[in-house]
Amino acid sequence: MTLAHLPALVVVVPLIAAPLIVLLRRSTAAWAIALAACAFSFAAALLLAAEVLAAGAISYHLGSWPPPWGIEYRVDALSAYVLVLVSGIGMVTALYAWRSIAAELPRDQLYLFYALYCLCLSGLLGMTVTGDAFNLFVFMEIASLSSYVLIALGRHRRALLAAYQYLILGTIGATFYVIGVGLLYLMTGTLNIADIAERLPQAGNPRAVLAALAFITVGVSLKLALFPLHFWLPNAYAHAPSAVTAFLAATATKVAVYVLLRFYFGIFGFRLVTESLPMPEILLALSVVAIVSASLVALWQADLKRLFAYSSVAQIGYITLGIGMASREGLTAAVAHLFNHGITKGALFLLVGGIALRAGSASFDAVRGLGRRMPLTSLGIVIAGLSLIGVPGTAGFTSKWYLVLGAIGAGRWWLAALIVLTSLIALAYVWRFVEAAYLSEPGARTPEAGEAPAAMLAPAWLLVAACVYFGFETSFNIGGAARAAALLLGGVP
Amino acid sequence: MSALGHYSYWITVLLMVAGLYIVIARGNLVKKLIGLSIFQTSVYLLYIAPGKLVGGTAPIVADGFKLYSNPLPHVLILTAIVVGVATLALGLALAVRIREAYGSIEEDEILAADRDSEGRA
Numbered sequence: 205m206t207l208a209h210l211p212a213l214v215v216v217v218p219l220i221a222a223p224l225i226v227l228l229r230r231s232t233a234a235w236a237i238a239l240a241a242c243a244f245s246f247a248a249a250l251l252l253a254a255e256v257l258a259a260g261a262i263s264y265h266l267g268s269w270p271p272p273w274g275i276e277y278r279v280d281a282l283s284a285y286v287l288v289l290v291s292g293i294g295m296v297t298a299l300y301a302w303r304s305i306a307a308e309l310p311r312d313q314l315y316l317f318y319a320l321y322c323l324c325l326s327g328l329l330g331m332t333v334t335g336d337a338f339n340l341f342v343f344m345e346i347a348s349l350s351s352y353v354l355i356a357l358g359r360h361r362r363a364l365l366a367a368y369q370y371l372i373l374g375t376i377g378a379t380f381y382v383i384g385v386g387l388l389y390l391m392t393g394t395l396n397i398a399d400i401a402e403r404l405p406q407a408g409n410p411r412a413v414l415a416a417l418a419f420i421t422v423g424v425s426l427k428l429a430l431f432p433l434h435f436w437l438p439n440a441y442a443h444a445p446s447a448v449t450a451f452l453a454a455t456a457t458k459v460a461v462y463v464l465l466r467f468y469f470g471i472f473g474f475r476l477v478t479e480s481l482p483m484p485e486i487l488l489a490l491s492v493v494a495i496v497s498a499s500l501v502a503l504w505q506a507d508l509k510r511l512f513a514y515s516s517v518a519q520i521g522y523i524t525l526g527i528g529m530a531s532r533e534g535l536t537a538a539v540a541h542l543f544n545h546g547i548t549k550g551a552l553f554l555l556v557g558g559i560a561l562r563a564g565s566a567s568f569d570a571v572r573g574l575g576r577r578m579p580l581t582s583l584g585i586v587i588a589g590l591s592l593i594g595v596p597g598t599a600g601f602t603s604k605w606y607l608v609l610g611a612i613g614a615g616r617w618w619l620a621a622l623i624v625l626t627s628l629i630a631l632a633y634v635w636r637f638v639e640a641a642y643l644s645e646p647g648a649r650t651p652e653a654g655e656a657p658a659a660m661l662a663p664a665w666l667l668v669a670a671c672v673y674f675g676f677e678t679s680f681n682i683g684g685a686a687r688a689a690a691l692l693l694g695g696v697p
Numbered sequence: 698m699s700a701l702g703h704y705s706y707w708i709t710v711l712l713m714v715a716g717l718y719i720v721i722a723r724g725n726l727v728k729k730l731i732g733l734s735i736f737q738t739s740v741y742l743l744y745i746a747p748g749k750l751v752g753g754t755a756p757i758v759a760d761g762f763k764l765y766s767n768p769l770p771h772v773l774i775l776t777a778i779v780v781g782v783a784t785l786a787l788g789l790a791l792a793v794r795i796r797e798a799y800g801s802i803e804e805d806e807i808l809a810a811d812r813d814s815e816g817r818a
Binding site for chain 2 (some may be wrong): 312338341342349352353356361362364365367368371372375376378379382383386389390395
């Protein structure tokens with residue numbers, strides 16, 4: 205029965221689509237196969253999420269070898285949630301990429317883009333689904349290597365340097381992760397995540413366990429773009445092709461957050477993380493610096509893509525702030541913001557990609573007077589910007605609400621005030637766009653009147669609509685996040 | 698075991714730190730990749746050295762032997778080596794493309810070229 209194999213198929217179908225696309229070479233067929241693979245993964249993710257909601261966690265044994273000797277794929281409330289986000293964004297961006305990438309890459313290279321896109325999606329989905337720590341490293345590198353190439357496909361030569369810098373930092377991060385897993389393996393003798401969690405309390409040397417925690421934190425934080433390990437992100441997002449920026453901004457860092465959550469609460473356990481090392485305080489401090497400094501830097505950017513890239517660093521700060529609170533509300537906020545920020549940034553970068561297509565660049569010179577010439581795009585950016593700020597009625601508000609609740613619940617009033625204040629900074633940089641688009645006269649670089657192609661505008665507006673929809677109908681994004689947080693905290697109140 | 702008996706781990710630490718230092722301190726793109734490779738090699742040693750148990754024989758079941766060395770780290774490191782090779786190949790390909798686009802593989806010259814073109818644009 206194929207339904208029983210869905211946990212494996214959700215990863216394997218895009219993985220097989222990639223060499224198929226390389227063999228076929230024709231660009232239309234390449235896009236069709238990529239879209240079919242993404243659609244299959246999305247449908248599989250939805251089915252898995254429904255089944256996890258109904259029947260609890262799914263454990264799939266690869267090759268029918270029982271864990272802990274074989275590799276186990278484990279779909280529970282948290283991984284199903286992230287699966288839906290990643291595969292959904294994958295499908296929407298694949299729809300968008302048809303016109304967007306065709307304008308940025310020569311026709312004979314299009315099939316290579318779609319092959320790498322499928323590989324990246326497969327790697328990210330594999331990271332989410334697997335229950336084996338080393339298997340996670342393999343998928344992490346599959347996703348990372350393909351994303352380095354995807355970024356390098358950008359038009360400007362700076363994309364090459366951005367990809368190279370990301371390669372160096374990303375590989376260091378992955379290697380730190382491997383060192384951490386190696387130390388865990390030496391302490392427990394197993395690589396299966398659930399098994400490590402069981403055996404770790406009886407492990408002998410607490411210093412080795414703490415060292416493993418430290419290495420894994422630093423390694424995953426490099427992939428997460430947690431301050432001060434975020435330096436690769438602005439260049440990579442600014443110079444990559446528009447579809448790639450949207451895809452990576454909405455998924456890659458979120459899956460890294462998932463890995464962090466899985467290791468902190470699924471393996472090391474709440475007590476170890478909060479008591480043995482001052483992890484919550486460290487995360488809190490780094491998150492606050494990330495949010496404040498990245499939001500302020502975003503205010504000064506001359507290019508829309510760089511502005512929203514720095515905004516991403518700040519929003520990831522909100523997610524790690526929720527993790528640092530280490531409470532039920534904090535974790536719910538972190539997981540919910542993972543989803544909400546994914547769809548918000550996805551919508552923003554897809555719309556900015558439309559501007560980049562029409563104007564040739566996404567700098568503020570090209571945005572002056574855009575409100576009249578590309579009204580739908582500008583309106584979409586304003587609505588998604590409202591979600592970024594956290595205005596009630598949008599998805600961004602729902603997760604920020606839980607963040608503030610968590611801060612107040614922990615008695616940290618200054619933190620709640622800080623969250624509101626930094627949202628005002630976000631308001632300032634969204635206002636920069638509104639001022640340029642609606643209150644300025646069109647400049648020399650502003651494109652002629654006319655929207656981006658419908659094939660690009662429709663997926664972007666789908667995500668914008670999702671931003672508003674999930675602001676009101678929160679049963680999935682908040683409910684799923686609450687279930688995931690409950691799962692992670694186990695019995696801890 | 699004495700401190701000297703743990704020589705594998707001292708070498709691991711030395712390679713790790715040397716590799717990271719090269720990545721940070723050298724501006725040449727190819728040299729950075731070499732540093733990265735050295736860093737990754739230290740991790741291979743970190744996995745394999747504990748796999749050899751004291752008094753353990755090769756992991757092939759045979760009569761008369763009770764203690765076998767652990768074969769799993771070798772499997773994991775084969776995977777990691779492949780990943781390392783792929784990363785190195787990709788990094789070198791990027792270095793070739795950067796050389797074609799900028800005419801140099803020294804990071805400070807490349808960054809200066811970017812600053813100049815940004816100033817002119």
